[in-house]
Amino acid sequence: xxxxVQSGAEVKKPGSSVKVSCKASRGTFDNHSINWxxxxxxxxxxxxxxxxxxxRTTKYAQRFQGRVTITADESSSTAYMELSSLRSEDTATYYxxxxxLLGFFDYWGQGTLVTVST
Amino acid sequence: xxxxxxxxxxxxxxxGDRVAITCRASQNISSYLNWYQQKPGKAPKLLIxxxxxxxxxxxxxxxxSGSGTAFTLTISSLQPExxxxxxxxxxxTTPSYTFGQxxxxxxx
Numbered sequence: 641x642x643x644x645v646q647s648g649a650e651v652k653k654p655g656s657s658v659k660v661s662c663k664a665s666r667g668t669f670d671n672h673s674i675n676w677x678x679x680x681x682x683x684x685x686x687x688x689x690x691x692x693x694x695x696r697t698t699k700y701a702q703r704f705q706g707r708v709t710i711t712a713d714e715s716s717s718t719a720y721m722e723l724s725s726l727r728s729e730d731t732a733t734y735y736x737x738x739x740x741l742l743g744f745f746d747y748w749g750q751g752t753l754v755t756v757s758t
Numbered sequence: 759x760x761x762x763x764x765x766x767x768x769x770x771x772x773x774g775d776r777v778a779i780t781c782r783a784s785q786n787i788s789s790y791l792n793w794y795q796q797k798p799g800k801a802p803k804l805l806i807x808x809x810x811x812x813x814x815x816x817x818x819x820x821x822x823s824g825s826g827t828a829f830t831l832t833i834s835s836l837q838p839e840x841x842x843x844x845x846x847x848x849x850x851t852t853p854s855y856t857f858g859q860x861x862x863x864x865x866x
Contacts, residue, residue, distance in 0.1 A: 673853060677802075685794075685802065685845055685857040692853070699853040702759070735801055742808060743849020744792040748801035 642666050644674075644736050644749035651755045657724040660752045662736030664717040669693045673739045674719040676710060678732040679751075686732075690739060691719060726756045760784050760848055764858035770866040775836045779861045781829045781846035790850035793822055793831045796860075797842045805844075806831065841865050 643665035652658050662674060675690030689700035693712040700708055704723075712719040719736060734752045737745040761784040771777050781791065789809040794802040804813045806822035809829055819834040833840055846858040 675855070677857075684860040685796075685847075687855045687857060690853055697853075701854070737801075739853075739855075740807075743790060743852040743855065744804055744807040745794070745802070745847070746804050746807075746813070748803075751801055 642738060642747040644738065644747055646734075646736060646749040646752045649753040649755070651757065652726050654727055654756055654758060656726050657722060658726060658754050659720055659722040660734050660736075660754070662719045662721070662749050664719075664738075666717075669712065669714065669717060669719075669738075672741070674710075674712065675737050675739050675745065676708075676721045677735045677737060677745070679735070680729070680732040683732075688721070688734075693719070723754075726754075728756050730754065731756045759854075760787065760851055760856050762846055762848055762856050762858040764844075764846055764861050766861060767859065768862040768864065770864050771836055772866045773836050773838055777833050777836060777863065779831045779844055779846075779863075781824075781831070781858050783827045783829075783848055783850075786826050787848045787850035789825050790848055790852075791822075791824065791829045792847045792849060793820075794845045794847065795840075795842050796845065802845065836863075838865075 647661040671694045673690045673692040676688040691698045691710045709722045736749040738747040791809045793806040796802040810822045844861045
């Protein structure tokens with residue numbers, strides 16, 4: 641069983657950045673990727689991007705390109721998602737999830753609420 | 759980009775009913791289709807992967823079918839704990855992914 645534990649809720653000002661962490665409790669990412677999905681209040685799931693730590697490769701959704709940076713520290717089994725130039729529409733719960741080689745999201749973090757407000 | 763369209767967007771049903779949710783892809787995705795259940799305030803949970811394979815621990819009343827562009831999630835006999843939102847997701851374009859817009863299953 642893999643547990644992904646995310647950092648706590650954040651309140652940010654428009655124009656600032658937020659960095660959310662996701663730690664794998666079992667201590668390793670193995671050869672899986674860690675991806676980030678966000679969900680605005682009352683809305684659906686929106687894939688943002690992901691990283692495969694073993695190969696140090698990243699992939700981002702086109703609409704977030706240039707604003708999102710996903711990194712990973714294998715020594716601490718922690719992945720990070722940083723979103724910059726925040727606006728009110730970025731208010732959402734951000735989830736990390738482990739993705740199997742077949743592309744399904746089998747383990748999820750508990751979610752981190754990011755609120756962007758003046 | 760591959761678009762995923764679910765229908766219906768919302769559905770009212772009763773305990774014991776058989777329900778089906780449809781997901782259509784904008785192009786052929788073979789069997790690279792996964793289904794998730796999400797309850798309010800919780801992370802999504804994987805139900806079905808590769809279109810028809812049941813994730814470990816998921817009740818057998820859930821089943822998936824389809825290939826190519828048309829897929830179905832069926833719940834054979836609704837239980838009270840099944841009232842939730844359901845999402846499909848394509849993994850044909852790994853490492854890029856797309857989710858459907860979701861289906862909200864409510865108690866009638």
